[in-house]
Amino acid sequence: MSEQGTINRPDYLQRAGALTPIALQLVPVEVLSALQAAKRLWIVPHERPDADALGAALGLQQILERRGVEAVVVSSDVPPAVYQVIPNISDVSLAAPEWIPDTIVLVDCADPSRTGRIGVAIESLPDSTQRILIDHHVSNTSTWPLAWIDAHAAATCELVSLIALAMSADFTANNGRLATTLAAGIIMDTATFQHGNTTSRTLEVGALLLAAGAPISEISRKIYRSKPRAQVELHARVLAQIKTSDAGRTIYTTMSLSDLQETGATPEMSEGIVDALAQVTESNVAIFLKEDDPNTTRISVRTKGDGPEATAVTKAFGGGGHARASGATVERPLPDALAEVLAHVSTLRSRAKEG
Ligand SMILES: [Mn+2]
Known part of the structure; x- marks a missing residue:
């Protein structure tokens, strides 16, 4: 050092x-x-x-x-x-x-x-x-x-x-x-x-x-607080594609293998993207989905405030972690994994309302 x-x-x-x-x-x-x-x-x-x-x-x-x-x-x-x-x-x-x-x-x-x-x-x-x-x-x-x-x-x-x-x-x-x-x-x-x-x-x-x-x-x-330029370019690219669901309460973005290829970034350079999403004040669930291969998607989840527990989101997909920070690997192509995770978060929200 x-x-x-x-x-x-x-x-x-x-x-x-x-x-x-x-x-x-x-x-x-x-x-x-x-x-x-x-x-x-x-x-x-x-x-x-x-x-x-x-x-x-x-x-x-x-x-x-x-x-x-x-x-x-x-x-x-x-x-x-x-x-x-x-x-x-x-x-x-x-x-x-x-x-x-x-x-x-x-x-x-x-x-x-x-x-x-x-x-x-x-x-x-x-x-x-x-x-x-x-x-x-x-x-x-x-x-x-x-x-x-x-x-x-x-x-x-x-x-x-x-x-x-x-x-x-x-x-x-x-x-x-x-x-x-x-x-x-x-x-x-x-x-x-x-x-x-x-x-x-x-x-x-x-x-x-x-x-x-x-x-x-x-x-x-x-x-x-140190990043290679390719990492900053990857973050810029992925964060430029943020979307929301549940009337803005859920914020998410995705990273495909082509995002890595076109920025010259390595997979671990996506570290920190989910934390950037979690900073958004209007949302209480942040989800980052990464294409691992055409049939495997990794999801990272951060929750806050009255949002559901992060482990409740990922448990359905065989994942685990902490109450507010959790992850899972879904053996599904990225678009399918995205649809399933968003649907599951909506279900958790409506269940919480009923309970
Ligand atoms: Mn640890």
């Missing part, structure tokens, strides 16, 4: 001292014991990982490796270039190792089906492999017994920060590498402490990470 944060050691030590007893109370003892007993681990984020999934996985890897444990982060998809702000992102492996882990940890997701092609290797692990989940998604319905699912956490990185405290990790080592790794996920999932998921605990963890050397402003600028 071109810039680095400043470590304020007295401030860090004081904050770590205050938060550690809270962390020891919050981290489930069986999850903590299993992590402490692990010797060879796979740590797996969800497919198409974002900064929270990557930060949580790489942060956990750092905590464990400093204990002399072998831990590898395995991702089904290449981390997007925008997340280069995470210090050790090149440590992510794109293939499952040859060796069998004694412990596998899924971060920021509910079950192996959300991990992409690595899921096959996970499903074929022996029963003797300990299975641990760390997640903050309200829609998490996992049956894995060793799970820490806290839907009040703004980010999985908030939970991994508490695990790090409970395991007495040094957040300041290597110029605050662990602090920077974990801060990336919290900044990602809170849009830099702006979303309603930001709690006083999120800010306390954020203050600890800042004191430990995480360059909060720099990370935020790289994730949220």
Whole structure:
């Protein structure tokens, strides 16, 4: 990174001292014991990982490796270039190792089906492999017994920060590498402490990470306020096509594969379009539909005010997420998916009126 944060050691030590007893109370003892007993681990984020999934996985890897444990982060998809702000992102492996882990940890997701092609290797692990989940998604319905699912956490990185405290990790080592790794996920999932998921605990963890050397402003600028020109051109093109339904209460737009081709943008450059739609004051449901291939459409939903819950919109299509931000993959061509999603939102609205 071109810039680095400043470590304020007295401030860090004081904050770590205050938060550690809270962390020891919050981290489930069986999850903590299993992590402490692990010797060879796979740590797996969800497919198409974002900064929270990557930060949580790489942060956990750092905590464990400093204990002399072998831990590898395995991702089904290449981390997007925008997340280069995470210090050790090149440590992510794109293939499952040859060796069998004694412990596998899924971060920021509910079950192996959300991990992409690595899921096959996970499903074929022996029963003797300990299975641990760390997640903050309200829609998490996992049956894995060793799970820490806290839907009040703004980010999985908030939970991994508490695990790090409970395991007495040094957040300041290597110029605050662990602090920077974990801060990336919290900044990602809170849009830099702006979303309603930001709690006083999120800010306390954020203050600890800042004191430990995480360059909060720099990370935020790289994730949220830096774009290649092709991305700005893609956003301009897609946002020029916004439409509304339900008398303006639902706002939506679509992105076809040709929009990508004609702007030279990559699929992950559509990040942020749904948030731009969600800014429109006259609407309480924002929907962004992306053509993945001619028969597959991805939908991203944001809701606010008296609009329906985002998970209520996506659940009908097999998706999940958070109350106000959710997504799904619909195995339908884009025009069909659009018609079905809009009809479903209208139905939810009329049901809410009747109820
Ligand atoms: Mn997350």
